[in-house]
Amino acid sequence: MAIPNSPNWSALIDALNYQPTGIAKPPNLAFDVVQAVSLGPMQLNNSGGKLNERYWIAYVDNGAVYIKGSQGERWGAEALLLNELEPIKQITLTFDQLGRPLVFYRVGADTLKLYWYNPVLEQTELKVLAQGISPNAGFDAPQDTGQSYSDAMLFYVRDDIIYMRVQRDRFETEYVTPTGQEANSSIDIVYKEHTPDSIGTSLSTNLPEPISDGDTVIATIMHRDTLTLPQGWEFLGVTDPVVNSSYRQAVTQAVIKVTQSDIGSTHTFTQATSQRMVLSIIAARSDSEITPEFIGKLLYSPQTPAPLPNISASYNGATIIAAASFVYALTNGKQTVTVSSPYLLETQSTRVFNRLGVASAKVTDAGIQGATMIHENENISDGASMATALIASSGPVSTAKNLNIMSSGMRVDNRYQVVYRYEDDTYTPPPPVPPVPPALNGDYIYMQASTTQFGLEKPLITSAQHDDISITFNIYGANKLLSTLNPTWGAYGIPIFCEGGTTTLYPIPLWYNKSIFFDILSPQYSYFRNSVRDAQLKASRKFSLAFMYSDNALYLTLVINGKKYAPIMPFNLSDGRWTVAITGNTLTVLNDATTLFTMEIDRGQDGDSEPEPGRFGAYSLGPLHDMWRQNFRGALYGITVNIAGAETNYPLMTQNSLTQESYPPGNNITIYNHKPANWKYIAG
Incomplete structure (x- = not known):
């Protein structure tokens, strides 16, 4: 990275390999927890000149942001950093020269906030910093924070341009980097599978090729009794049931991040009693990390065409997997299902007893409003619909190939920097100022x-x-x-x-x-088990x-x-x-x-x-x-x-x-x- 106002940007455009730290890194928290991991000091607020001695995780829980340090392959005791009234959508973590945490995060569609120790105010400060998405923070010389050129750096994206702020000017000046960026990396659907409407207690898939290691697979299941997911699958959401005297029909969506051992293995979804059941499988792939986010559900009783949940413009660039289930079907012949633009039907359009339709769509900056799914039926049909967003982390589009696709500025765990800068021998950092607790009056x-x-x-x-x-x-x-x-x-x-x-x-x-609950089986991972x-x-x-x-x-x-x-x-x-x-x-x-x-x-x-x-x-x-x-x-x-x-x-x-x-x-x-x-x- 160039010192601000210097034209000397690095000419490197190829990704550089990073050296393993040799420090044990505990597993991430559950996938739906907003979290960030960074290398940092051995102790908070006391770096000893090094920010590469221990992993730290910042995460959100009910509006509070906590931080934990690694203890071998586990996370240690939590400490509260701040409370935030608005839901936090993205978060990133780094530290200043003295080992004090800097938390850079997004609320709403594009409001970026910074929590840090301001040496001028001599206290921690939480302020709105900028407008943008994909916040990222890092420290450029974690091996020696005493170097005169060392800086904590913040990166973010606005209008497809990466911007940067640096600690030496207290993050007050916004610098434009020479790297443009898309709002989201592309997501491709590489496999889809739809079982017939059947009566029984289970349906299975073996996740066949072309599904590969690292793919994200969404299962959509129509069921009429309590559903149990296969091992390794995580619950995303379930619709309210459509109820009459003889059945209670609902739809559940679940996700699995595929590993090599999952491919070709039998994955069985079971319900408590023998009832009607349908299973749809959609596999998605991206060069970026894909994060699923359940958006919402609707119940229509009766209503035709079936409404799908509205998708706000804040999901611009995401891929939506929407589904609608229908109670009634044609008793003779085949039944046709259609879906409105911009959705593309991923399940079979015409078949006998076509009770479940699943569709995908790419979200634009206008969102998706008023979309519907229509099916042939003999009655005005009851049913339920739902939608899940697949969000790919942001990726580069210009010649800066050393920009990690998960980041707008640098790798989250600081193992290597993706933008380099030259040393400025004329700069001398101010002497460290110990933190002073703010006075409280309330x-x-x-x-x-x-x-x-x-x-x-x-x-x-x-x-x-x-x-x-x-x-x-x-x-x-x-x-x-x-x-x-x-x-x-x-x-x-x-x-x-x-x-x-x-x-x-x-x-x-x-x-x-x-009875939807967490089931933590080992220190290495945790997942939702759906027992509804x-x-x-x-x-x-x-x-x-x-x-x-x-x-x-x-x-x-x-x-x-x-x-x-x-x-x-x-x-x-x-x-x-x-x-x-x-x-x-x-x-x-x-x-x-x-x-x-x-x-x-x-x-x-x-x-x-x-x-x-x-x-x-x-x-x-x-x-x-x-x-x-x-x-x-x-x-x-x-x-x-x-x-x-x-x-x-x-x-x-x-x-x-x-x-x-x-x-x-x-x-x-x-x-x-x-x-x-x-x-x-x-x-x-």
């Missing part, structure tokens, strides 16, 4: 994950039939929730409070897939209060002594203080003391005498893994409960504590599934 709140619940020590409600009940709470993050709601997600819940051990079906009939059982969301019969976004409307859902209510609210949730009160038989919803909704209810008769303590952030008292997963990811705090005139307060603001005290004392909260990384600082 409070911490707990950002909820999908299974976060707040369990009480004792019950609150004596009589749901007679007690006046008022629950007041603060919401943080509702505005972001509204901006990211996706109609393909289905319902999205904001559970408030429940109490009582007896359950009943939720006021809105919502199905979910129960359809279940309906349940609520506590005695008392259950929640908000639920469904069918483009906000519902207030209330169960009280078995009486169920789900009125549509004439407002959207927003950050601030909310109250839901039941006085006599009148239900009232207030925002900052302003009444927004009121209705009369029947409170039923007390009958649930079980003394189980209640929970905030839950619909019922069932196990965490049985709960609705599409829940609010913001914060619920500052809770005040008034039951029959007795008031209890729960600030929920004691940082890093599993136990949250009540005021007056005597009925504390325990945070189930507590994670220190979920605490977020907010300014006072």
Whole structure:
């Protein structure tokens, strides 16, 4: 690389071999975790002049960015670096001369942010740095950080041009490199296979040639009972089931990264009982690393033509594998399936009982909106559709052949640099400045994950039939929730409070897939195993209060002594203080003391005498893994409960504590599934 403002760029255009480090490198985390691996110092914030002594991994978990160092072939203890409200799409990691981490990442379509230690401010800083994609970071002289020319460098792509920023000018100046770049490397479909519609408990493929080592294979399976994947396959997504009195039909997509031993081996997909079943296999290949990303699902009942999930322009350059399943088929003759542009049907267009169609398309900068799949049938057919994106890491198109296709600037693990620069003898780096912790002036709140619940020590409600009940709470993050709601997600819940051990079906009939879990078999790898059982969301019969976004409307859902209510609210949730009160038989919803909704209810008769303590952030008292997963990811705090005139307060603001005290004392909260990384600082 040339020193900025110097014309002396390296003439090298061929890839250079790198020397193995001799350091054990632990395996990556699960494929769907946003992560980056880099060589770095032996200890954080203490390089000793070397950044090539240990592997480090930065990764995202529920909006928090953690870092871990390698310990042999395993990753060590995690340390929290930062919290980010927006979903992180891409991330990269390097270090400065003193071994302090620099995290360069993308949120949204093209917003690039940098977390680093700013020696001018004498504290860590998180700032929006630039617009672009494919962020990458590295250090050009990891073997000796004391060299006067050494720099941490950032690279990214905008409008097919690679840009660079360097540490010596605090990343404030954007430099254009002489290398152009495509938005995405090409992906080719090299093999496709489609089994007939059949009745049984299993279907198999042997991944034959021309499938080869390194290919990415997507399996799309229509099934009518619980599906189990073959070993080595990873679950991507499953549609909501189409249900009638005799069957429950769903579609699952799964992926495998092919190794040599997979080719020619039998891979069997099984369902629990003998039912109709269809299997489609599509193998994709690219010179780049392919990352699958499940986009969404739709349920149509009935609707023809069948809608496919919309694809946003942020997937520009990706290849989409979309599928639609149909319940009814022609009972005589063959059935034809067609798909709208820009999709290309990959399964057989005409065959007997053609219940599953699979198609592919390349995404442009306009995305794909309103695409459909049509099939012949004797009835207006019910069905479900889904889509997965295959995303190839960015690759070069100009003469700079030594640019690794995974990167916009250099190899992720820093084993070699792909852009070289000359030494500037006139530059002397400033003396190192030790980090100074920033002064804090605010409070911490707990950002909820999908299974976060707040369990009480004792019950609150004596009589749901007679007690006046008022629950007041603060919401943080509702505005972001509204901006990211996706109609393909289905319902999205904001559970408030429940109490009582007896359950009943939720006021809105919502199905979910129960028991999808991680199965870690060895330190070398982990993968999803799909063990799906359809279940309906349940609520506590005695008392259950929640908000639920469904069918483009906000519902207030209330169960009280078995009486169920789900009125549509004439407002959207927003950050601030909310109250839901039941006085006599009148239900009232207030925002900052302003009444927004009121209705009369029947409170039923007390009958649930079980003394189980209640929970905030839950619909019922069932196990965490049985709960609705599409829940609010913001914060619920500052809770005040008034039951029959007795008031209890729960600030929920004691940082890093599993136990949250009540005021007056005597009925504390325990945070189930507590994670220190979920605490977020907010300014006072």
